[in-house]
Amino acid sequence: xxxxxxxxxxxxxxxxxxxxxRLAAEAGADAVEVCAGLADGGTTxxxxxxxxxxxxxxDLEIRVLVRSxxxxxxxxxxxxxxxxxDIEAVRQAADPGTRLxxxxxxxxxxxxxxVAAVRRLVAACDDVPVTFHKAFDSVPDxxxxxxxxxxxxxxxxxxxxxxxxxxxxxxxxxxxxARAGADVRVAVGGGVRPDNVxxxxxxxxxxxxxxxxxxxxTSAGVSAGYDDGRRSVTSAAVLAEVMxxxxx
Numbered sequence: 105x106x107x108x109x110x111x112x113x114x115x116x117x118x119x120x121x122x123x124x125x126r127l128a129a130e131a132g133a134d135a136v137e138v139c140a141g142l143a144d145g146g147t148t149x150x151x152x153x154x155x156x157x158x159x160x161x162x163d164l165e166i167r168v169l170v171r172s173x174x175x176x177x178x179x180x181x182x183x184x185x186x187x188x189x190d191i192e193a194v195r196q197a198a199d200p201g202t203r204l205x206x207x208x209x210x211x212x213x214x215x216x217x218x219v220a221a222v223r224r225l226v227a228a229c230d231d232v233p234v235t236f237h238k239a240f241d242s243v244p245d246x247x248x249x250x251x252x253x254x255x256x257x258x259x260x261x262x263x264x265x266x267x268x269x270x271x272x273x274x275x276x277x278x279x280x281x282a283r284a285g286a287d288v289r290v291a292v293g294g295g296v297r298p299d300n301v302x303x304x305x306x307x308x309x310x311x312x313x314x315x316x317x318x319x320x321x322t323s324a325g326v327s328a329g330y331d332d333g334r335r336s337v338t339s340a341a342v343l344a345e346v347m348x349x350x351x352x
Contacts (some may be wrong), residue, residue: 111351113305114312116167116291117338118142120149124338125157128164128317131343132352135165137207137314144174146237148190151197158202167205167235168194170225177211177239184210184221191228204232207262209239217243217252226257235260238294241267246276247283254288262291262314269295274307281309298345305350317342 116135117128120142128136138157141147146169158166172179172186179187191206198204206229210221217236226234236253240263243249253261263280265273270292277292284290292304293314301313319339323331 110302110305113310113350113352114291115346115350115352116293116312116314117343118146118293118314118316119157119338120146120153121337122153122156123160125164125166126160127338127340127343129161131340132347133164133343135167135205136161137167137169139169141174142316145171147171147174148187151193154194155197155199158199158204162201163203165203165205165233166198167207169207169237170194171209171237177209177242178213179210179218179221184224187225188228191225195230195232205235206232207235207237209237211239211242215242215244217249217256219252219256222253222256222258233259235262235291237262238264241265241294246280250280250283250288250290254285258288260289260291260312262293264292264294270304270308271295271300274304277304277308277310281311298342298349301346301349315346317346 114134116137117133118137120139125136136157138149138154139146140149148170154168170187170190172183208225210218212218236258240261264270265277281290291312291314292308292310296304296313296315317339318336319342320334321337323333
């Protein structure tokens with residue numbers, strides 16, 4: 105794969121820290137996925153944080169994770185109600201001109217796509233682009249699932265191809281990328297790091313990758329047991345390594 109193709113890969117940075125969106129923009133990322141609770145797999149961020157990221161990175165697409173709780177992706181009707189309300193609230197709160205996107209995912213108990221719930225969530229998003237997140241990794245028939253999601257109005261699917269990191273599923277990911285068309289794109293994420301991102305892109309033909317760029321910082325003050333003395337934030341150094349690996 106040529107350096108030109110690698111350099112054309114779109115990069116999305118997943119983050120939950122104040123200030124991280126600005127670092128992603130300065131590094132040359134194309135989008136951020138804005139979240140809370142990444143230690144629990146990610147949940148819906150606050151409206152204030154969404155607006156902060158949009159203002160810090162006005163040229164990036166701000167993709168907002170909409171997930172009412174941690175745990176599995178089988179959502180009760182009440183969970184769907186909450187997520188619909190969150191989508192509506194974000195759309196109303198977003199500053200004019202924000203390049204907004206939403207990230208959703210909900211499944212049936214056996215792992216298939218919950219068609220009714222996805223249809224309702226996509227309808228709430230209206231004309232805002234919608235990504236189906238890594239709940240897709242649990243879908244038994246991923247090739248059929250990709251087509252179904254396209255029919256439901258999903259424009260982008262984020263996946264590592266199955267349980268574990270993307271590097272464990274490169275042939276299937278390549279097949280998904282090849283099967284995806286103009287209506288639904290495949291972004292590869294899950295264990296993507298500076299030392300393997302070029303390999304993942306070369307082996308799969310992916311045009312988009314998704315990753316965190318974490319680095320530790322020391323806590324600013326003494327706590328009464330609420331933290332262990334440090335926390336993870338978006339790292340400018342890791343961002344630079346990712347971009348360098350892609351020749352960007």
